[in-house]
Amino acid sequence: MPPTASQARREEILRLATTTGLASVDELSQRFGVTASTIRRDLARLTADGRLARTYGGAMALTAHPEASLRQRTGEAYAQKRAIARWAAAEVQPGETVLLDAGSTVGALAHELRTARDLTVATTGLTALHELADVESVHVECLGGTLRPLSQAFVGPLTEAALERMTFDRVFLSADGVTADGGINEADLRQTRLKELMARRAARVYVLAHAEKLGRAPFHAWAALPPGWTLVTHRAASEAQVSAFTGRGVRVVRVEPLEELGDPEEPDPLPHPPGD
Missing domain, CATH: 3.40.50.1360 (Rossmann fold)
Incomplete structure (x- = not known):
């Protein structure tokens, strides 16, 4: 069964947070064309699943971004x-x-x-x-x-x-x-x-x-x-x-x-x- 629109959006949010380190509610709302409330629900779901950590105004990836030498x-x-x-x-x-x-x-x-x-x-x-x-x-x-x-x-x-x-x-x-x-x-x-x-x-x-x-x-x-x-x-x-x-x-x-x-x-x- 293909993922729903909300599931696909949450996976993309997770990818963005992992790539950039942080994900802002306002930026994500504009990127996906949905309300800030929808993004907050997505972040709450990802946090409840143990995949993100909430921050003020957004979320961050749980896995630390490794610093290269x-x-x-x-x-x-x-x-x-x-x-x-x-x-x-x-x-x-x-x-x-x-x-x-x-x-x-x-x-x-x-x-x-x-x-x-x-x-x-x-x-x-x-x-x-x-x-x-x-x-x-x-x-x-x-x-x-x-x-x-x-x-x-x-x-x-x-x-x-x-x-x-x-x-x-x-x-x-x-x-x-x-x-x-x-x-x-x-x-x-x-x-x-x-x-x-x-x-x-x-x-x-x-x-x-x-x-x-x-x-x-x-x-x-x-x-x-x-x-x-x-x-x-x-x-x-x-x-x-x-x-x-x-x-x-x-x-x-x-x-x-x-x-x-x-x-x-x-x-x-x-x-x-x-x-x-």
């Missing part, structure tokens, strides 16, 4: 990340002081900056340190602190204290997910607090995120961003994804694939940082 993420959307990194590197001007977050896309940016001259780079990520440690024309500042193994990033009060002593021309941030209204979504509250502080210390704020991360909220820690920030993504991002950001005053750059930027050959793999 930096090494696992390095191979994801590889061509998109390299194209984004190349565009971001072209923004950096000689004589500037820039701040690099941890993350695989920002790590790819650090690789592109190996040819830079007269540049100061501060970073919280081991990948950027690995890429730039032997580049004599780039002065590197390590914002040390407590190492978080999964993200290969320094976090905590020591990192935050080091940030307070510097200002930057540009900051390039990574994200597990990014939304137009919420900002950057991450698995760890220490990371989101740090990203907020990083954004406050820079004149220009960039978030580097490939298309699959746009509109996603797999975790429950958020970093709000100041007005006027720039989202750098890939041409694969849909018009609907992009309009959600431009409608809130975010500058969105969609870069071209690498082969259309004059680099038809497969680039060298990103280096693996030690450990996960």
